[in-house]
Amino acid sequence: MVTEAVKYEKKDSIAFITMNRPEKRNALSIEMAAGLVDALKDAEKDPEVKVVIISGEGKIFSAGGDLEVLHTLDNSAKIMEYMKQALAIIQTIRELDKYVISAVHGFAAGAGFSIAVAADFVVAKKDAAFVCSFTNVGIIPDLGLLKELTDNLPNAVVKEWISSGRPIAAEEAYHRGIVNHVTAEDVVEAAMHYAAFIVDGPPLANTFVKHMVNHADEWSSGTNDLQETAIQTLLLQTEDNKEGIQAFFEKRKPNFRGK
Template identity: 50%
Template sequence: MGNLVEMEELVKIEVQGEIGHIIMNRPKKLNALSKELVEQVIQSLDQLSQNDAVKAIILSGNGNAFCAGGDIESMNSLSDANEIVKWIDIASGLSKMLMNAEKYVIAAVHGYAAGAGFSIALAADFIVADEQAKFALSFTNIGLIPDLGLIKSLTERVSPSIAKEWISSGKVLTSKEAHAHGIINRISTGSVVEEAVRFAEFIVKGPSISNKYVKYLVNHVGELHQETAFAQENMIQAMLLQTQDHKEGIAAFLEKREARFTGK
């Protein structure tokens, strides 16, 4: 798949056409989130976010799982409260980066997305999952609560009572269950990354500047009073009406052809 650049073997980055790939590469550890892995995924997201040629980003895992959660050995090595707080802040930064990146991010999940692995999948904009994938809320099994933003992300998708039941029972969701509850967008019967690439087609063909603001508005709509939401929409729409992409969209409509958006 194109030219791969390894970052100390923990993360692989690839740009294939207008899609950027970030592959977590700790297969022997089922891509459990160590400090180094988290930092390198964040750096990779930043790198692809600044690449104007990239319109969508796919996050996946090498080996038998997407991500088995936090690295237990790394967590056990933390010696005091200050180190623990620093680690949680670093790990949470990955979810924040996924949510705040201006470009759409698709989590391509196979095997397990367990614990913090489920958290980062939910922090992506879309989830495409293998039909055999499992989403495990395994925090309660080790006496913890969900972190990396999972409680808010999950409760935005299912009712509070369902979220509490799943979290406190250590629920393991199949792809079919997750899809039925609106947690994932697509189920793949073949290569989950290839399915994610197919899913990304509407993003790649679409107006990237418009997608950027759709992501921002949808992610923050719950924080806004209705009048503030109207005001934000109106201001952004006024700006978009002046873009080349809008003019191209109108021209394509009138000429009965497919629009060729440039993100300007």
């Protein structure tokens, strides 16, 4: 789906996906939701892309759900369709075979917060903030944010962040383990530098690491052991594994090709 609400560019093995409704503070419309999913799938299909960076055009990352759109959803069918489209963003990020980095500046509020922390890694501008703004309009966090927070933070902190709706500074989010890296520089450029270990890393192994970690809480120890053994058996037969071993003995940087 081609849409003006989402920009897609590619450079040096990185796909740049930009939410492009700056006049609406990158509020999430159905068009933008569909565009984000399509852009993510385009990145996944491109063999040259090794990592995806999601950012927002203009002064902020995203203000969350578009209240003007939400205000028009006057029945369950319309609400469910909007939620389905929005949730597809989070599901696609989680199941994508490539790592996704969110580059957050200004603030990420409501559904914008959900999208930011659904990424595999979060890079935030030093003056950025994350806002659980849902209770301000009488609803609960959605798009997987409640589970994401409760999986990573003490319950008391989650309840405070949600119920108060106060801005969570990037530094606080970093110390709570929600943000990977805080920068004073341009946040997209910082995300590009941060992505170096992914771009230079083994694509196949990274794919399996992402899915193993994302689904670890669904498996028993026995199932996890079986998954590890099967995946390791596969990876030990790849060209990347042979290249990594050869590079180790030759004391050079490996050139992984995803084969």
